[in-house]
Amino acid sequence: MKKFLLLLALLFLNISFGQSNSTTYYFIRHAEKIDSSQNPDLSEKGLKRAELWNKIFSEINFDEIYSTDYKRTLQTASPTATTKKIEIKLYNPKTINIGSFKKETLGKKVLIVGHSNTTPKFINNIITQNIFSDIEDATFGNLYIVTLIDNTFSYQLLKLE
Numbered sequence: 570m571k572k573f574l575l576l577l578a579l580l581f582l583n584i585s586f587g588q589s590n591s592t593t594y595y596f597i598r599h600a601e602k603i604d605s606s607q608n609p610d611l612s613e614k615g616l617k618r619a620e621l622w623n624k625i626f627s628e629i630n631f632d633e634i635y636s637t638d639y640k641r642t643l644q645t646a647s648p649t650a651t652t653k654k655i656e657i658k659l660y661n662p663k664t665i666n667i668g669s670f671k672k673e674t675l676g677k678k679v680l681i682v683g684h685s686n687t688t689p690k691f692i693n694n695i696i697t698q699n700i701f702s703d704i705e706d707a708t709f710g711n712l713y714i715v716t717l718i719d720n721t722f723s724y725q726l727l728k729l730e
Contacts, residue, residue: 590676594695595629596688596713597622597680598704599641611644618709623648625712625729632677635660637684646682662687667694671717688713696722 600615600622611619626649634650636642638659650657660670662683683691685708689701692713704711710729715722 590717590719592671592675592717593678594674594692594713594715594717595626595631595678595680596692596715597645597682598685598688598709598711599639599645599682601709602641608640610640615641615709616644619645619648623652626680627652629678629680631655631680633658633674634680634682636682637662637687639684642682642684646680649680662691665691671695692724696724700724701726 599611600618601612602609602615603612622645631649631653632655634646634653634655635658636646638661643657646657649655660681681688681691685704685706688711689703692701692715693699695715695717701713708728712727712729713724714727715724
């Protein structure tokens with residue numbers, strides 16, 4: 570009986586301490602906007618891209634979706650949020666606390682929609698490295714995937730049309 574209890578205790582400890590927390594962040598820039606005004610809507614092409622992102626993300630079980638508080642980012646995130654039945658959480662890239670964000674999203678799959686200049690900075694802050702530069706004005710198809718397992722990051726950039 571003692572051997573059984575010891576084996577059970579070791580198995581419990583192995584399960585408790587042997588598991589890794591995996592967090593995956595999917596970063597995209599908003600889709601094409603109708604004009605260069607302060608807070609424009611998406612163009613027809615942008616609305617189609619937002620639907621394309623929804624299709625691309627169809628097999629990903631997001632836990633949370635974040636967007637800045639602009640029409641173009643919210644309209645980019647909305648098709649995926651609607652399909653997944655997830656309420657979009659707003660964030661301010663100028664004031665977000667990266668440490669708190671990482672704690673709040675630990676172990677989750679998270680979509681983050683931002684801008685050509687804020688998205689790379691957000692990623693760089695998450696991975697604590699200065700790897701990514703601002704996205705070119707005409708580029709709307711970058712998908713950055715950042716995975717955190719325990720304290721180790723991996724990241725990749727997929728360039729979609």
